[in-house]
Amino acid sequence: MRCANICCSQGWQSKGESTCGHLPLTRSPSSPAPSAHLLLFPLPTAHEGATCDLLGKIYHNGESFQPTCKLQCICMDGAIGCIPLCSDDLRLPSPECPNPRRVKFRHKCCEEWICEEGSEENRFQTAMAVFREEPAQKPELNNLQENCLVQTTEWSACSKSCGMGISARVTNDNPQCRLEKETRLCMIRPCDFPVEKSKVLGLGRGDTTW
Structure with missing residues (x-):
């Protein structure tokens, strides 16, 4: 069946308006007669919750986006939460890698660890710094805590x-x-x-x- 634009002949038009009879429903000879029932089509559901504004760009509630190559963010009812995509781990000196250093490579977003050779004196000082533990300062607690x-x-x-x-x-x-x-x-x-x-x-x- 081939459909053309039609309008309802009763119920929706104001008094004195035409019923758009010049836009009939057409069908092929083999198709059944059109139904007189009113067809309702659902409207797109609006996003619930507040939107987020980041540097002038609007994001809908629940929308995930990546503002930079190092961050993955999501809009949650007007608030933006992000997690890092690059590793933030701390690599301590070891016999295999006495002088680790983070380096930014070309065409790569995240920095990577590399090992640099150092003198024996530097290795000893680095090892002593790793095993030196400073006393932690404990915060004051109230009676309830x-x-x-x-x-x-x-x-x-x-x-x-x-x-x-x-x-x-x-x-x-x-x-x-x-x-x-x-x-x-x-x-x-x-x-x-x-x-x-x-x-x-x-x-x-x-x-x-x-």
Whole structure:
């Protein structure tokens, strides 16, 4: 059946208006007669929640975006949350790599660790600095915190297997010693990133880049 633009012959037009009889419904001889029922088409669902404005660009609630090659962000009801895409790990000196240094390579977004050779004196000083431990300064606790038995659950699994998700836990590690739910952004891997490339050389077995 071939359809043309039509308008309703009753119910929608104002008094005195024509019924658009010059736009009939046409059909082929083999097709059944058109139905007189009114067809309703759903309108696109609007995004719920507030939008986010980043440098003049508007993002809808729940929209994931990448402002730079080092950040993956998501708009959450007017607030923007981001997680780093580059590793922020700290590599300590070792016998195999006494002088590690982060280097920015051309055509690569994230910096990578390289090893530099140094003198024996520098290696000894570096090793001593690693094993030197400074006393940690503990923050002052109020009476409620001193009598609080801290309880914290493990972070839940990421809500999505790829792309931006949310992880949650419950803890009372706060000045009020009150159980509260905490959430954080998480990403196991980008959805367009092959699984077999999620491991890189130089990491231990089972360690991934995320």
